[in-house]
Amino acid sequence: MYIDYFRLEWEKVSKRSYLQRIPSIRKTDGMRFKAPVTFFVGENGSGKSTLLEAIAVAYGFNPEGGSYNYRFSTFDDHSNLHNAVVLGRGRAGTPHGFFLRAESFYTMASKTLEYEFGEGGSGPMYGKKTLHEQSHGESFLNFILTFSKGLFIMDEPEAALSPHRQLALFSKIVQMAREGSQYIIVTHSPILLAIPGAEIYAFDKTGIHQQTYEETDSYRCYELFLNHRETIISQLTSQAL
Numbered sequence: 001m002y003i004d005y006f007r008l009e010w011e012k013v014s015k016r017s018y019l020q021r022i023p024s025i026r027k028t029d030g031m032r033f034k035a036p037v038t039f040f041v042g043e044n045g046s047g048k049s050t051l052l053e054a055i056a057v058a059y060g061f062n063p064e065g066g067s068y069n070y071r072f073s074t075f076d077d078h079s080n081l082h083n084a085v086v087l088g089r090g091r092a093g094t095p096h097g098f099f100l101r102a103e104s105f106y107t108m109a110s111k112t113l114e115y116e117f118g119e120g121g122s123g124p125m126y127g128k129k130t131l132h133e134q135s136h137g138e139s140f141l142n143f144i145l146t147f148s149k150g151l152f153i154m155d156e157p158e159a160a161l162s163p164h165r166q167l168a169l170f171s172k173i174v175q176m177a178r179e180g181s182q183y184i185i186v187t188h189s190p191i192l193l194a195i196p197g198a199e200i201y202a203f204d205k206t207g208i209h210q211q212t213y214e215e216t217d218s219y220r221c222y223e224l225f226l227n228h229r230e231t232i233i234s235q236l237t238s239q240a241l
Helices: 048-059 102-117 136-144 163-178 217-227 229-240
Strands: 003-008 030-032 037-042 085-089 096-101 150-155 182-186 199-204 207-211
Touching (some): 037 048, 037 217, 048 085, 048 182
Parallel strands (some): 037 199, 150 182
Antiparallel strands (some): 003 085, 199 207
């Protein structure tokens, strides 16, 4: 692992901070990463993205995304939880890597062109087009497909991708994990969560705990809907009347 574990030193977080009121995070002191692919799952607002961001920033990534040399900010709203994060680094040196956030990818893509090719530069081709000549999903996936071995921290990558392109990302993650990459991913995607050998950690009011694929809300919700579609649609439409 590039990151073997993280530990939270809560004495470094103000007693009045909202971070103290996020049950899942507040009830944990740390976690050890034992698999090349780790998923954080849970309901919206459960704290998983807050913790993911803190780990990324503590490692040296830009809060809004990018590699280690990216330093830009469009709106400074990240928490100070990274100040309380202590990381156990398993490999010496700084690997290739990226912190990817689907919602800020457009800005990050612009900065990629600026940093690597100067302001106004057209940049390299990703799938026969530059990043800004493609749709959000196309550019997001084609950018990821250029990655080489390293550490990758991703916040809801499926938000930019169709189901078919989620399958392509699934394949890329499996390939790179076998070659020595490490992934820590926040997701709601039942497709990505099915990656063999991945560890899944659920965030809820009781804290952070491991789950099997079939125990995740993402799997159970989609499984229920696909197997009982007509019944669920009938219930939902009757409630809306």
